[in-house]
Amino acid sequence: MVAGDGECRDDEAAMPLKLAAIAAILVSSIAGVAIPLAGRRRRFLRPDGGGFAFVKSFGAGVILATGFVHMLPEATESLADAAMPVRALPEFPFAGFAAMIATLGTLVLDFVGTTFYEREHGAEKGKQKEPRVGVWSQGNGEVDGNAMRTIGVPARAAAHGEMGWGAVPSHVRHVVVSQILELGIVSHSVIIGLSLGVSRNPCTIRPLIAALSFHQFFEGFALGGYISQAQFSSLKETVMACFFALTTPGGIGLGLSVASFYDPDSPAAMVAEGLLDSISAGILIYMALVDLIAADVLDRLKNSSISLQVGTCVALFSGAGLMSLLALWA
Secondary structure, three states: OOOOOHHHOOHHHHHHHHHHHHHHHHHHHHHHHHHHHHHOOOOOOOOOOHHHHHHHHHHHHHHHHHHHHHHHHHHHHHHHHOOOOOOOOOOOOHHHHHHHHHHHHHHHHHHHHHHHHHHHHHHHHHOOOOOEOOOEOOOOOOEOHHHHHOOOOEHHHHHHOOOOOOOOOHHHHHHHHHHHHHHHHHHHHHHHHHHHHHOOOHHHHHHHHHHHHHHHHHHHHHHHHHHOOOOOOHHHHHHHHHHHHHHHHHHHHHHHHHOOOOOOOOHHHHHHHHHHHHHHHHHHHHHHHHHHHHHHHHHHHHOOOHHHHHHHHHHHHHHHHHHHHHHHOO
């Protein structure tokens, strides 16, 4: 994320820029994650409105571009430059392999998390007797033959039909999605902050302040949209939002504290950074394609008006395009 020091190395000039970066990135992160959370009380950004659908589609594009355009290329470069000690496989694509393993691991985590919350939700609701669906014939009180297919099925499930992953309520899926998504975002945000914190190159830090501020704003915007639909308590929403907002500034602070002895160009540091970027890429690519686009955006496209379909596609491509454009600077 941060280039070598080169001829522009100046520790004294870099320090105030790093402090400015902490403030700017903190503000942009808070703004990004707070807008969807606060805006859902407004008509335009209510979860059942078209505006919120555009926000989520934009966020899905941002997450997809983050994985493909930001994380995976950086991981490949870091591992290629690290003089990997595995000489038996000098041409093996370690970054892609680590991303694939992370993707498969995210699949397992997604399934286990959804199953856990589904059972927990079912246990809570099991104490409440729900009306059973059935069509009773008049007069003799017998059940019509066609109704046997729905006897014993809770009315809520029969009314809403399939909800993905069996009969999992949508907010249960949003609980899992928002938590795994935050894991993927936060893991690479630490690397971003650490890299900036140890840099001694003002020429590199200056453009990164603006670029990373937009980067964190867009990611926070995407994350906030999914947190807002998970029906968390206000306390948990605040904790998740603050955890995201503080991660990159915290990484910069950590970089400042270890800058005197930490060498970002050492093989060990580059391997660690490359592997973390690969894992983050795998998580974010899975979440974007499976949980955000396939399960959410495509479903909305199939059940909406032409104008909403066009707006959804524009928002999706805009998010991916703008986030990809930021790769020129960050």
